[in-house]
Amino acid sequence: MKKDTHNFIQEYKGLGAFGLNRKSDEETIMFYLQKFSEDLFLKTILPRMSDQELEEIYMFINDKLKHHLSENEYHQLFLKDQ
Numbered sequence: 001m002k003k004d005t006h007n008f009i010q011e012y013k014g015l016g017a018f019g020l021n022r023k024s025d026e027e028t029i030m031f032y033l034q035k036f037s038e039d040l041f042l043k044t045i046l047p048r049m050s051d052q053e054l055e056e057i058y059m060f061i062n063d064k065l066k067h068h069l070s071e072n073e074y075h076q077l078f079l080k081d082q
Contacts, residue, residue: 003080009034 008030018028035041046054065074075082 006034006037 012027012031014027014031015024016028016031018025049057065078069078072082
């Protein structure tokens with residue numbers, strides 16, 4: 001059974017516009033991240049990025065995970081290893 005889901009993108013009917021209000025901003029970020037994480041897209045864009053760009057993405061994500069998730073949430077929600 002698959003652990004990962006991208007259901008939001010399949011059902012989203014919103015504007016996909018950033019800067020209107022908090023709800024729209026959160027939905028737009030979720031939309032972008034789910035589109036960004038598609039396998040074919042990542043296989044296309046990642047080889048075009050510099051080592052520095054890859055590190056910037058990695059460090060940005062790690063910083064947000066450490067800042068906003070407890071250790072338990074990190075394992076349960078992100079890694080899904082618990």
